[in-house]
Amino acid sequence: MERIIFTTDSSLVLAELLQGVRHDQLFVVADKHTVGFCDKLLEKVNWMPLNVAVVDCGEENKSLVSVARVWSMLSKRGARRSSILLCVGGGMVTDMGGFAASTFKRGMRCIYVPTTLLAQVDASLGGKTGFNLDGLKNEIGTFSEPERVVIDVSLLQTLPVRERVSGYAEMLKHGLLSDMEYLERLLVCDTNVPEREEFLELIKKSVSVKNDIVTQDPNEKGIRKALNFGHTIGHAIESCSMMRRENMLHGEAIALGIIAELYLSVREKGFPGEVYRRVREFIKRYYPTYPVMEHADTLYELMLHDKKNDRKGVNFTLLEDVGQFSINNYCTKEQITEALNQI
Amino acid sequence: MERIIFTTDSSLVLAELLQGVRHDQLFVVADKHTVGFCDKLLEKVNWMPLNVAVVDCGEENKSLVSVARVWSMLSKRGARRSSILLCVGGGMVTDMGGFAASTFKRGMRCIYVPTTLLAQVDASLGGKTGFNLDGLKNEIGTFSEPERVVIDVSLLQTLPVRERVSGYAEMLKHGLLSDMEYLERLLVCDTNVPEREEFLELIKKSVSVKNDIVTQDPNEKGIRKALNFGHTIGHAIESCSMMRRENMLHGEAIALGIIAELYLSVREKGFPGEVYRRVREFIKRYYPTYPVMEHADTLYELMLHDKKNDRKGVNFTLLEDVGQFSINNYCTKEQITEALNQI
Incomplete structure (x- = not known):
């Protein structure tokens, strides 16, 4: 640090x-x-x-x-x-x-x-x-x-509110990767009027979560892949939106990716459904939506381009619980489509 | 290796x-x-x-x-x-x-x-x-x-003879950075008709000289700079020639840089004059010359752009003897001009 x-x-x-x-x-x-x-x-x-x-x-x-x-x-x-x-x-x-x-x-x-x-x-x-x-x-x-x-x-x-909300998506991800207490604080914080001191503390914690993971694996050979949670689908949504010259922000795409990959986590890894529902509800309230099902095929193609892939298919980081992640999971096109449908 | x-x-x-x-x-x-x-x-x-x-x-x-x-x-x-x-x-x-x-x-x-x-x-x-x-x-x-x-x-x-002679300049540099026995073998080897077995041995030795130095300092913080011997002036000659759209090969420029930087080594570091004369004679025999004095100012300007520089001026690796190098030497424009004059 x-x-x-x-x-x-x-x-x-x-x-x-x-x-x-x-x-x-x-x-x-x-x-x-x-x-x-x-x-x-x-x-x-x-x-x-x-x-x-x-x-x-x-x-x-x-x-x-x-x-x-x-x-x-x-x-x-x-x-x-x-x-x-x-x-x-x-x-x-x-x-x-x-x-x-x-x-x-x-x-x-x-x-x-x-x-x-x-x-x-x-x-x-x-x-x-x-x-x-x-x-x-x-x-x-x-x-x-x-x-x-x-x-x-x-x-x-x-900073415009929309930009701040976008950045907050990565803090939610860090919350999901660290502990329930931090995630709890993030889910009750009103992103529209962050008290400065409290917000600074939330930022510091987020920075330390990311820093801890990166320090253990700077070149992304293993556990750093945890930070890709929400990003396999999120990046695809962002790329799709960029190709269509829409004005979507990175964090807005990642927030939607978090919903979908958290759903995959519930289905494949037994992530607690109650936490999934709360996170999804928070994202649905503060973030714009996107017609992902209209572009499901394009999104899948874009995922195949993801850097984390090898020949086995689309590579996901999934969560077993808050703070417990599992890297190198492969999901089928059907599973992914079902997850997109939750957004 | x-x-x-x-x-x-x-x-x-x-x-x-x-x-x-x-x-x-x-x-x-x-x-x-x-x-x-x-x-x-x-x-x-x-x-x-x-x-x-x-x-x-x-x-x-x-x-x-x-x-x-x-x-x-x-x-x-x-x-x-x-x-x-x-x-x-x-x-x-x-x-x-x-x-x-x-x-x-x-x-x-x-x-x-x-x-x-x-x-x-x-x-x-x-x-x-x-x-x-x-x-x-x-x-x-x-x-x-x-x-x-x-x-x-x-x-x-x-490989065309001219290309082989060009590569041989780096082997000469490796000879100067390693030991008199290897340099001796390089100076008596006829680059036009290299016996294959002997040549393979010379190549292997060259590779190991470079590899030994790089392994000690991969990111060029210190002793790797030894490998820049001949290259401060050599690169400037090569860049000058490239700007003028001439057809000079890298090693041809480096060979001339070796003459000039070996001369600086004799003057500033007491490198043995006899070895300098033999290396210079070898290069003069096998390598094309270049009108460096016509471009002395341009060459100096180009040296100032060299990656190895800091604000102290043009940075040289010089030799005290065969196999004994001294990094981070700074020479004045006058010293450099005198050295160019030996080419």
Whole structure:
């Protein structure tokens, strides 16, 4: 956890982290929205960033074009391995910027400042970088940790409610992977008016759940697959929505994936039905729905593309109980269709 | 060394390595020349490769365009992490294909079959992958080892003499980094008519010199920099030549870099002048020259871009004696110009 810094004033933290870094050796990547945060973030270092790559917002710009723009800035402006790339934004920016940093001269220094709840509790943690190819999520990427992740909860104050709800889906997943007490707190927390102190505690717990699992298995050979809970079906829904140029958020897709994979867990692993019903009800209340049955065949095709697959079929992480997961389960198309039907 | 397999019949080795791999899960990348080797290489697995990406020959095609072509084939044809990318070619193909494999779904299985002397004794070893950006060598890349490197010396029989001489420059470097006895054998070996048995022994020794150094420092934090001997100036010459669209080979540039950096070693580190003169004479006899003094300023600018640099200036590995190197030396523009003048 020592690389993760919690704060309510990231400009102070950055002033410390950037001590001794030469002005022209700091590089920034942000999107059109988060670039507006940069002046404030860097106000205590007393200079404006010289080298800024601004990419277009949205998952569809987590692309080779954006990565190439960052590489090009770094190369043209003389970045070195010892230079720093500061990635300011949601998971799109930290994933894509982290990939660019991990491959520029085979790896330069990198700091993330995640600005969305989703990025703070999930995307910026665990050292997975990447971008999308032909609509396939994170088809290209590396395992590479940034030097520091600065989690500033005050940045969430201006985050749209819909974005906050999206990030909350990953916290629900972390709740399901850890213990009933934490899950309980998540299920009674009103995501619309989170009390700041309480919310900070929930975030910290979520970060530690993810960090504990990743530390045990950084390269996803085994138990890290637990974190894919909800994501086999969730990613397929997200890809399907992206192909149709709809405006679905990652966490919105994952929330629906959690319903379906929790249903599979009840059926295949004896996960308690009562907890399933409560989680499903919570998601149904706060998250938009999606006509999954209209796209069931497409969704199945997309699942077959999932990175976790081998030749045995579509690979799922399922739960036996809260905090008890079982990796490498294979489900048939029929089972999957039945699960989709619960969404 | 267990990942490196020496053979005179790579089709036999591949038949063994590919046992159990499904036909449609083998992917091949080759260039327009080496693609002709593939049928023979795969004759003992009894099937023709289905998925082949062919890239244009030459260092200028070690580019993002080529990498993207490989990514696209892998993605469109349903490659998985457990699929194999077989890279058949010189360092251009193994570096670029290795990069594509190390980043596809954050890393798939990969086997190199280096077909040039340069790739066999250097490029395919040590886990550096990458491609060129805007004329800058290996500006983008990863540290990632293939699962196996199959070194088949019989493939060298059809290699043009000029290519063989180019690869020999890296062997000279390995000689300078190891011991006088090996260097002696290299300096008396006629590169035009290498006896096969003797040559195989020279190759094996070269591979072990490189492997020993890389194993101690895979991510180039310290002593691996020894392998950059000759490359600070050599890479600059190569980049300069590439910008001018000349047809210089990597090893030809490195041979000239060895002269200049050996001269710096004599001046700054007391490297024995007699050995310097013999190595210089050997290189002058077998390698084409280059008008370095006409491009001295450009070359210096290019050196400033070198990945090994930090803010202290141009970073050199120099030699105190054969087998005794000193990393992280900084030389001034004047010293470098004097060294260039010896080429």
